[in-house]
Amino acid sequence: MTTQFDTIDFHGLPALRMRSADGASAIVTMHGAHVVSWQPKRGGERLFLSERSPFATGKPIRGGIPVIFPQFGPDGPLPRHGFARTRDWALVDQHAGEDFARGIWQLTNTADTEALWPAAFTAEITVLLGGDRLDVELAVDNTGTASISFTAALHTYCKVREVELATLDGLEGARYRDQTQGKRLLTDGDEQLVVSGEVDRLYPDAPPEQVLGTGDGKLILTREGFPDIVVWNPWEEKCAALADMAPDGFRGMLCVEAAAAAKPVIVAPGESWSGRQSFELR
Ligand code: TA6
Numbered sequence: 001m002t003t004q005f006d007t008i009d010f011h012g013l014p015a016l017r018m019r020s021a022d023g024a025s026a027i028v029t030m031h032g033a034h035v036v037s038w039q040p041k042r043g044g045e046r047l048f049l050s051e052r053s054p055f056a057t058g059k060p061i062r063g064g065i066p067v068i069f070p071q072f073g074p075d076g077p078l079p080r081h082g083f084a085r086t087r088d089w090a091l092v093d094q095h096a097g098e099d100f101a102r103g104i105w106q107l108t109n110t111a112d113t114e115a116l117w118p119a120a121f122t123a124e125i126t127v128l129l130g131g132d133r134l135d136v137e138l139a140v141d142n143t144g145t146a147s148i149s150f151t152a153a154l155h156t157y158c159k160v161r162e163v164e165l166a167t168l169d170g171l172e173g174a175r176y177r178d179q180t181q182g183k184r185l186l187t188d189g190d191e192q193l194v195v196s197g198e199v200d201r202l203y204p205d206a207p208p209e210q211v212l213g214t215g216d217g218k219l220i221l222t223r224e225g226f227p228d229i230v231v232w233n234p235w236e237e238k239c240a241a242l243a244d245m246a247p248d249g250f251r252g253m254l255c256v257e258a259a260a261a262a263k264p265v266i267v268a269p270g271e272s273w274s275g276r277q278s279f280e281l282r
Helices: 111-116 235-240
Strands: 004-010 013-019 025-029 034-039 090-096 101-108 121-130 133-142 148-154 157-159 167-169 175-178 184-187 199-203 209-213 218-224 228-233 253-267 272-281
Touching: 004 025, 004 090, 013 090, 013 101, 025 101, 025 121, 034 133, 133 148, 133 253, 148 272, 199 253, 209 253, 218 253, 253 272
Parallel strands: none
Antiparallel strands: 004 013, 013 025, 025 034, 090 101, 101 121, 121 133, 133 272, 148 253, 157 253, 167 209, 175 184, 175 199, 199 228, 209 218, 218 272, 228 253
């Protein structure tokens, strides 16, 4: 397969299809700088994307890797999960080497974002693809004269063959806030996380590596800069209440999110912050 970048129409949204020379591919929409598809060299789609997702300006895409910034969740004055996932980002660079392809997208403050969040910033998403690996990095520069404070995440929807048979290793002994129990602080006593009901957990300062048994290979998840992990599956009842998910959609996904959500990131004027989530199929 040749190395290439193609601008395509993805359900009506402009998107970049990236291919590395070694046969991996990804699709990123300009809307949200949202990775909606990742197929490593070994093949097979690795990200869940809801068949009922809207693909429209101003609406979040359900699935893939939503970029959550500058507010994680509903706690704060901004729209739920911030505004980055519903804005159009600009593709500022595309580059391919012998065994990788890389795209970079930017979002900067406008009158529209300032009306929601009075901050001067440049946010950048870098997607690096090659072999059986994908790296997604969010970087934020404070371009203003006052400190900025935000929470953020890469809200990754991993595709699993059947969520009840999926396993997540690497969180044993970690503390988490259970969002389904009023944010109660609990300790994960299980060797493996196995989903058999609604899961919505925020693990602050989580261990550095998790291994997801997807039912179709093992996905190694690592991160840098993002201290926390969120694990989410809405299960039957909550999924049925989501207009952009099929009633059984929850069976094919498990969100394992790299997050800076437990406490805000503070960036001084002229300074920057970055966080990365990496995936490797083994
Ligand atoms: O990351 C977990 C979470 O915050 C859940 O509480 C859940 O509601 C989910 O994100 C999805 O949020 P959304 O706004 O995309 O429906």
